[in-house]
Amino acid sequence: MTMPTLSVVIPIYNEEAGLPALFARIYPALDALGETYEIIYVNDGSRDRSAALLREQFARRPDVTRALLLAANAGQHMAIMAGFEYCRGEIIVTLDADLQNPPEEIGKLIAKMKEGHDYVGSIRKKRQDSLFRTWASKAMNQLREKITRIRITDQGNMLRAYSRGVVDAINSCKEVATFIPALAYTFARNPAEVVVEHEERVAGDSKYSLYSLIRLNFDLMTGFSLVPLQWFSMLGMLVALGSGTLFVLLIVRRLIFGPEAEGLFTLFALMFFLIGLALFGIGLLGEYIGRIYQQVRLRPRYLIEAVLENDVSVQANVSEANVKVAVAADQRQKKE
Structure with a gap:
């Protein structure tokens, strides 16, 4: 069977209203x-009629x-990872099903890939998202770049093109939680970006809640860098140094002015700050330990219920096997 040049992977989750337009x-x-x-559609456990x-x-x-x-x-x-493992093209493009990225823009990515790039991201032109979401996305982009050193201008845009070599490298990773554009960036030798159009959703609402976006950025920060832990370690040393200095000042003040009752609420505020800082550090450490816990369980990242495809090569092999079985049975009958 002739392998396609282009594979388009589209994750689907409760997109019944928008699929006809797609x-x-x-x-x-x-x-x-x-x-x-x-085109590889990956139905990610939709509860509506998307599968039908x-x-x-x-x-x-x-x-x-x-x-x-x-x-x-x-x-x-993970749905995209499933599509990557089944795709056969030399250039693989990911696209959301909501049509906020027009399919007509895929040609721009293909043209850029043919210039010799192995990974092409996209930057949304005149984003049609809310002002808060646009601002939050830019802020997280800047924070992510400082922490991970991964330069992706528009990390929330899934219209991206990958070479076969980059996708094979991604498939070799067995991470249970990852951020595919950032993972691809670490494997790409010659990445590039293009500006694409952006439209409003054809139907339905975004599947990413505020919590999901925060959760995704935690995965991105902790999955590609140890900088958050290192920052917190340095902050802990500074706080310890400041606490020691404050303790010495209080002792000197007591020796000079004697015991005082004033400043009690200031000490309470300082104590609450230190407790909050400790809880934040425990949570940050828990993020890394949680990732380790998920990884060592070795549970499957996804379960495939069915695969719909028209694989001529498989059908040919099955037919050939059936012919061989029939010939062997006929020969046995003649001998008997």
Whole structure:
């Protein structure tokens, strides 16, 4: 079977309302590129009719459509990892199903990849998100770059292109929690970025709550750097030094002015600050220990319920095997 040049991996989670519009736009957009392609939809345990719509779409375009139906929700990045393990193209593009990144923009990434880059990210032009979300995203981008040294201008945008070599390197990693754009950046030798259009969601709401975004950034910080632990260690040393200095000053003050009752609430405030600092450090340490705990359990990252694909090579092998069995049975009958 001829391997496609392009694989497009699209994670799906409760996107029933927007899938018809996605189907109507992505196939013409990819046909216009003039490249052999496949589209891999990964249903991430959707609770609506997304899986049924994927089955119907597979029946319409089985030549270029493949679908992985996960048994339970594994998260966006694990769904993409599942698609990476099944994709066959030399260039792999990830795309969200909400059409905030138009499928017509995929051509820009392909053109950039053909210039010799092995990883191409995208920067949203005139973002259609809320002001708070845009500001928070920029702030987290700056903090992430300082901590991890990973330079991704727009980390929340999943419209990205990867070479086969980068995807193979990602597939070799067995992390149970990761951030795929950052992981790809660590493997890429010649990364690049392009500016793409950005639109409002066709239907539905964002699947990322504020807690999910915070959770994702914790995974990003702790999964790619030890800097948070090192920063906290240095902060602990500074606090210890400051506490020792304060203790000496209080002793000197007591010897000079005698015992005093004033300043009690100041000491309470200082104590509460130190307790909060200690709890923050325990939580930070818990993040790293939690990642270790999840990793050492060696549980599967996702479970695949069904795979919808039209693999000619597999069908040919099955047919050939059936012919051999029939010939062998016929020969046995003749001998008898």
